[in-house]
Amino acid sequence: xxxxxxxxxxxxxxxxxxxxxxxxxxxxxxxxxxxxxxxxTFQQLRSKILRIGNDCMRALEKEFKYYDxxxxxxxxxxxxxxxxxxxxx
Numbered sequence: 001x002x003x004x005x006x007x008x009x010x011x012x013x014x015x016x017x018x019x020x021x022x023x024x025x026x027x028x029x030x031x032x033x034x035x036x037x038x039x040x041t042f043q044q045l046r047s048k049i050l051r052i053g054n055d056c057m058r059a060l061e062k063e064f065k066y067y068d069x070x071x072x073x074x075x076x077x078x079x080x081x082x083x084x085x086x087x088x089x
Contacts, residue, residue: 010071015061022060026053 026049033045 007069010069011064011067013071014069015064018060018064019057022053022057026050 029049030046033049034042037045
């Protein structure tokens with residue numbers, strides 16, 4: 001895979017992760033607001049939260065175009081501990 005294609009795939013991966021996390025934040029914020037607010041207030045707040053979140057995602061997606069992005073797959077790190085001497089209580 002050539003470098004430009006790798007960079008583009010990395011950018012797409014980061015963009016998808018960003019969208020997933022911002023969407024999750026908006027959903028959780030709306031869940032709390034739904035419980036805390038009166039129905040009319042909630043509808044107004046919902047519109048603002050969704051608009052701000054979507055604007056944020058679009059702005060970040062544009063900003064990512066100015067960066068060289070390289071995805072590095074990090075495997076699961078396993079740390080093993082071994083007891084050298086048993087303690088007596």
